[in-house]
Amino acid sequence: MDFEAVEMAARGLALAIMGRALAGRLNADRSDAAGARLPCPCGARARHAGRRPKTFTTALGEMRLQRAWYHCGACGKGFAPRDRALGLDGGSLSPAALRMTGLAAARASFAEGSALLRELAGLGIDPKSVERHAEALGREVADDERRVVEAEPNHARTLYLGVDGTGVPVRKSETEGRKGKRPDGSARTREAKLAVVWSAESLDSQGAPTRDPDSATHNAAIETAACRDADAEPPPFARRVLREARRRGFESAERQAVLGDGAAWIWNLADEHFPRAIQIVDVFHAKEHLFETAKAIHGPGSDLAQAWGRRRRRELDEGRLDDLIAALAAHAPTCEAARRDVGYFSRNRQRMRYPEFRAAGLRIGSGVVEGACKNVVGTRLKRGGMHWSVDGANAIIALRCAVLSNRFDDFWERRADSGNSAASQS
Ligand SMILES: [Zn+2]
Known part of the structure; x- marks a missing residue:
């Protein structure tokens, strides 16, 4: 049989x-x-x-x-x-069919999602329709996220808030007039900015703090982070960070740490809204700076660059910022990257007291923030042949953030409630 x-x-x-x-x-x-x-x-x-x-x-x-x-x-x-x-x-689509479609499209490409829906649920929804329905649903999810900020229980002593950005490949029309990194000065991507909140009360086998399973929630979009006007309300991404912090009870956690790449706006935001938070430059970004500068000084791939970079990273790890900045300053007259780094490491040295942070049991290097960028944005939106509209990318990012942060159920509960109340009013 x-x-x-x-x-x-x-x-x-x-x-x-x-x-x-x-x-x-x-x-x-x-x-x-x-x-x-x-x-x-x-x-x-x-x-x-x-x-x-x-x-x-x-x-x-x-x-x-x-x-x-x-x-x-x-x-x-x-x-x-x-x-x-x-x-x-x-x-x-019925609500349940729409929910399945949204879940499939959050996890897989529209074509794969369509195939999964047919195989697993017996639903015949072609890839174009999966895209249309999932993006419409994602816009609803994004709207719901902006409107509803409900506090979630927090039992961790220390909460971490990390912020980072990653490029999303977009259609040509989405980058017109924007400066990019390509040789002709054009851009092929737009930056999605991501906020992630997590706790790290567990210890790994070496006794170092490690992210608690299922503790990370994500919130991301392609939107402005820079403030153009001192009087205006915070720019959209800053407001997103604040909503995510409020949801997680970040402000009331006993100890708070904000991890950033060194961009000034996140520290300004932290100064203003989380004055108790310990500010930490994500060690991943600090080391990335040193990798790039080593190449700029000694040539890419050279032994000299490797050795120079290794010494600087060790100084960074050991908290010898004076030595590090002096080594950079020696190259500042002849190397633009070194000159910029003198400023970067001097400006942020209070946020790079890594030995002190480590001794206090804090996480300094965020595989977490890096991983969140890859997981939320990279694995779904940065695949071969993908060219997004900003609107479409933001819809799918919103959907994915809800699913990966275990908030998809809550969204559907609210959606059903509001639908029923609208129906009973009519
Ligand atoms: Zn009418």
């Missing part, structure tokens, strides 16, 4: 039977024809115009529903009250 074939056929049959039963029940219930006239969204009154069929893709397969139809003479549009009541007013 080909049991796999039997299982699949039986599942298909079971879904079809249940789907037909549910559709039959809904179609027999005609209570959605609530009077001869109903208010239209345009403000006029719509007239009952019989029942109309529409086919929806649901978790039970294709379902043909007959719904009371109201037509508005004033705006020429029509609507079915039941669609709104059941959460079917967004298009041709």
